[in-house]
Amino acid sequence: DAGVIQSPRHEVTEMGQEVTLRCKPISGHDYLFWYRQTMMRGLELLIYFNNNVPIDDSGMPEDRFSAKMPNASFSTLKIQPSEPRDSAVYFCASSFAREAQYFGAGTRLSVL
Amino acid sequence: TQLLEQSPQFLSIQEGENLTVYCNSSSVFSSLQWYRQEPGEGPVLLVTVVTGGEVKKLKRLTFQFGDARKDSSLHITAAQTGDTGLYLCASRGGYNKLIFGAGTRLAVHP
Numbered sequence: 001d002a003g004v005i006q007s008p009r010h011e012v013t014e015m016g017q018e019v020t021l022r023c024k025p026i027s028g029h030d031y032l033f034w035y036r037q038t039m040m041r042g043l044e045l046l047i048y049f050n051n052n053v054p055i056d057d058s059g060m061p062e063d064r065f066s067a068k069m070p071n072a073s074f075s076t077l078k079i080q081p082s083e084p085r086d087s088a089v090y091f092c093a094s095s096f097a098r099e100a101q102y103f104g105a106g107t108r109l110s111v112l
Numbered sequence: 113t114q115l116l117e118q119s120p121q122f123l124s125i126q127e128g129e130n131l132t133v134y135c136n137s138s139s140v141f142s143s144l145q146w147y148r149q150e151p152g153e154g155p156v157l158l159v160t161v162v163t164g165g166e167v168k169k170l171k172r173l174t175f176q177f178g179d180a181r182k183d184s185s186l187h188i189t190a191a192q193t194g195d196t197g198l199y200l201c202a203s204r205g206g207y208n209k210l211i212f213g214a215g216t217r218l219a220v221h222p
Contacts, residue, residue, distance in 0.1 A: 004154075031208055043155070043200065043212040056209065091154050098208050100145075103154025 002026075004104035006092050012110045018080040021107045024073055025094030033093040033101060034067055034077050043091070049075065082111045116201055116213035124219045128190055133216040135201035136183045142204050144184045146175055149198040149215075158186075191220045 005024040013019055025032045033048040047057040052069045060067070064083070069075040079086055089108050093101040117136045125131055135144065143162045147155035159168050161177035161184060168175045172195075174187040188195055198215045205211040 033210075042214040045209055045211075048209065050208070056206065093154070095208070100157045100160075101210065103156070105153055 004092055004094050004102055006090075006104035006107050008107060009105065010108045010110075012112065013082055014112050015083055016081045017111075018078065019082045019086075019109060019111075021077040021090050021092075021109070023075045023077070023092030023104060025075070025092070026102055027073065029094035029096045029102075030072075031095045031097070031101075032069060032075050033095075034075070035091040035093065035103075036088045037091060037106070038088045046077070079109075082109075084111045087111050116203060116211060118199075118201060118213040118216050120216060121214070122217050122219075124221065125191055127193055127220055127222050129220075130187065130189050131191060131218070132185055132187045133199055133218070134183065134185050135213055137203065139182065141177075141181045141184075144177060144181075145202045145210070146184070146186055147200040147202060147212075149200060151197070155198075155200055191218075193220050193222055196220050 007022045034046040037043045046059045047067045049069045067077045089106045091106045093103045095101045145160045146158045149155040159175045164179045164181045166177040172189045176185045200215045202210040202212045
């Protein structure tokens with residue numbers, strides 16, 4: 001099993017630029033989750049999908065953030081325009097039904 | 113929304129020592145999960161506890177779920193440097209949402 005694959009692992013960008021984070025969930029999993037982790041706020045759920053449909057996006061901080069899941073094997077989290085306070089580690093996770101969530105290795109985003 | 117409090121925030125110990133970390137809430141947990149996150153990696157599920165009073169063991173790790181299902185503890189016996197990491201507890205906040213505590217950051221020194 002390849003596990004949940006995220007890319008890029010590291011992203012450094014300048015304020016105002018668009019950032020796109022990518023995730024490939026584990027094959028056969030029907031739930032996909034996007035989290036953000038910072039020292040101040042810990043691990044926060046941003047949005048999650050079930051069968052490619054967004055179920056709960058109440059954790060998305062503001063309109064600058066958007067997420068899509070065009071098919072069962074791919075999802076993106078986009079920030080446009082990015083701001084320094086968006087700097088964090090972004091994790092993608094997937095699960096089958098309500099079973100264990102499996103996390104990717106994360107994308108460390110730095111917005112200068 | 114259920115809030116999870118973890119204590120201590122930080123723990124620095126020598127190899128071979130025992131330790132216990134805690135996860136508490138003012139509300140009843142339907143179930144509780146413990147994760148370990150190593151530097152540069154995502155969290156990895158260690159265990160899920162469901163029944164009040166439940167005790168589960170995973171090698172040197174012992175997990176307890178309080179009788180009232182409002183608290184849980186993780187005890188590590190004879191800590192090793194490989195136990196270093198961030199220990200997170202999480203509860204279900206909705207159908208399939210997880211709410212995480214802030215974590216206990218453990219450093220085990222040789």
